[in-house]
Amino acid sequence: MAHLLPLRVFLSSQTQETPSKPLKLSKRSNNHKTSISTAKKGLLSPSHKMHKLNLEVSPHRAVSAVRLMRIEFGGAFADLLNEKGKGSGDNEMGYVERTLGFRTRDLDDRDLRLVTDIVGGTIRWRRYLDHLIGSLCHDESMFRSMEPLLLQVLRIGFYEIVKLNMPPYAVVDENVKLAKVALRPGAGNMVNGILRKLVLVKWMVRRWTKYLGQEEAIQLMMWNNSDPSFSLRANAAKGITRDDLVMQLNSLKVPHEVSLHLDDFVRVKIGLQNVIRAGWLKEGLCSVQDESAGLVVSVVDPQPGEDIIDCCAAPGGKTLYMASRLRGKGKVHAIDINKGCLRILKETAKLQKVDGVVDTIHADLRTFAENSPMKSGKVLLDAPCSGLGVLSKRADLRWNRRLEDMKQLKNLQDELLDAASTFVSSGGVLIYSTCSIDPEENEDRVEAFLVRHPEFRIDPVNRYVPSDFVTKQGFYFSDPVKHSLDGAFAAHLVRTL
Ligand SMILES: C[S@@+](CC[C@H](N)C(=O)[O-])C[C@H]1O[C@@H](n2cnc3c(N)ncnc32)[C@H](O)[C@@H]1O
Known part of the structure; x- marks a missing residue:
C-alpha cells in the first residue's frame, strides 16, 4: 500500500546529509514560512534560525508522521521508538524539515510522551488501523494508491480517535492542517472526509473491538465492506420448489449455490438483476430473503x-x-x-x-x-x-x-x-x-x-x-x-x- 516515493528523503535523513529539497511544494512552504522572530517565546534554539517555522501544525503530529515514515522506509525502528528527545531535538526537527519542508516549535515533555505513544501504538495497531482506513475509503484502489505520508497522517488521526479517545473534531482539524501544509490542500480534504466518517462510526468500531477482539472486529469490518450476497426463497405456496428455482437460475446463467441450511433457499452472489428482470419476484414465485432470517x-x-x-x-x-x-x-x-x-x-x-x-x-x-x-x-x-x-x-x-x-x-x-x-x-x-x-x-x-x-x-x-x-x-x-x-x-x- 505505501510506496517508495519518500525513500530519497528518508535515506538523506538517515545519513544526515545536507538537507535535500523537501517533499513539498514551494507554494505551500511559503505560505507557512515564519521568521525566527516568531520564536521569541524561547521555544527555539539558535540553530533553528532562518528555518521555515510553522506554529500552526501540532509538533507531536508532525514529528510522529516523520518518525513513522523513517521507521517504515528507513528501517530506523528501535532507535526511533526509544528516542526521547534528549539531545535529539535538533536532529528531530532536521528530519521534520527535510521531510515536510518546515519546522515546528520544539517538543515539550507532553509532546514527547504523545509522540512515543502515537508512534508505538500506531505501529502495534497498524493492521487494524489500515483496515479501518480502508473500510472508510471510497474503494480499495483509493487506499492502495494512497501516498505514504498521507497514510501516516490518517493512521495518526485514527489512532488518536479510536485508541487515545482524544476529542474527535480537534483531531480532525489538526490532522487536516498537517496534511494541507505537508502535502497540499486536496490531501487535507481527503483527511477531513475520511476522519469525519470515522467520527460517525467510532462507537461501532470500539464496540466490536470490545466484544469480538481486534482480529474478529477486523474481519467483521471486511465482511461489512464486501459485496453482499443475496438469497432467494422459492415460494412453495405458488408451487415453486427449489429445483424449479435452480433451473430458472441456470437458464438465466446466474451463478448460485443451494443453501446448506434451508430447503427452499438458493444463494446468489452476482446476477440478481437478471432474476429481477425475469419477473420472478414481481410474480411472487420467489422472494429475496437472507438465510439468517430464514x-x-x-x-x-x-x-x-x-x-x-x-x-x-x-x-x-x-x-x-x-x-x-x-x-x-x-x-x-x-x-x-x-x-x-x-x-x-x-x-x-x-x-x-x-x-x-x-x-x-x-x-x-x-x-x-x-x-x-x-x-x-x-x-x-x-x-x-x-x-x-x-x-x-x-x-x-x-x-x-x-x-x-x-x-x-x-x-x-x-x-x-x-x-x-x-x-x-x-x-x-x-x-x-x-x-x-x-x-x-x-x-x-x-x-x-x-x-x-x-x-x-x-x-x-x-x-x-x-x-x-x-x-x-x-x-x-x-x-x-x-x-x-x-x-x-x-x-x-x-x-x-
Ligand atoms: C425488524 S422490523 C421487523 C421485520 C419483519 N419481521 C420482517 O421479517 O420483515 C421491526 C418492525 O417493528 C415495528 N415496530 C416498531 N415499534 C413498534 C410498536 N411499538 N408496535 C408494533 N410494531 C412496532 C416497525 O414498524 C418494524 O416494521
Missing part, C-alpha cells in the same frame, strides 16, 4: 394448523415465510405500527398466495397487548433493532446509527418483549429475534426479560437449526464472519405457567 423462521418452526402471532411483522419477510410453511392451514396474525409497510405486507401476501393464512393488525404492540385477549402457543417478536448485523447490505445504517439510539432501542425492546409475552399461552413459546450482532440487544435483553418474567425459561434451539448456529446459552446466532450470512439472533423462550 433460520429465525426455523426457530419458530411453523406447523400447518398453528396460530402464530407475529408482533413486529412489517414489511413481512418472516410473516410470509411462516405463512408458506403453514401449507394453507392456520394463521399468522401480523401486527405492526407502520401502516404503509403493513399494506405492502398484505399486497405481497396476495401476490405470494398466502393471504388466506395472514391477517394484519395495525397497532402499537404495547397498547394493543394491554387490551387484547389474544393468546397463542407461538409468538414471534422480531424486534426493531440497530441492524448492526446487516451492514453489508445496509451501508446507510453505518452513517445514520448513533450510540444514543442504542439506549432507546433497548428500552423499546424491553417494552415490546413485555407486551409480546402477554400473548403467550401456558406452555407456549415466545421467540425473540433481531438482526443485530450486539449482545446488548440480544443476550442482555433476554437476561433482563427473564429477571422480570421468571415464568419463562430458555429452551435451547438445537432442534431447530444446525448446531453450528447454536450458542453456549442455547440461542440461535448467525455470525457474519463465521457463517458468511447476515448477523441475526433468536431466543426460544417457553412459558412454564
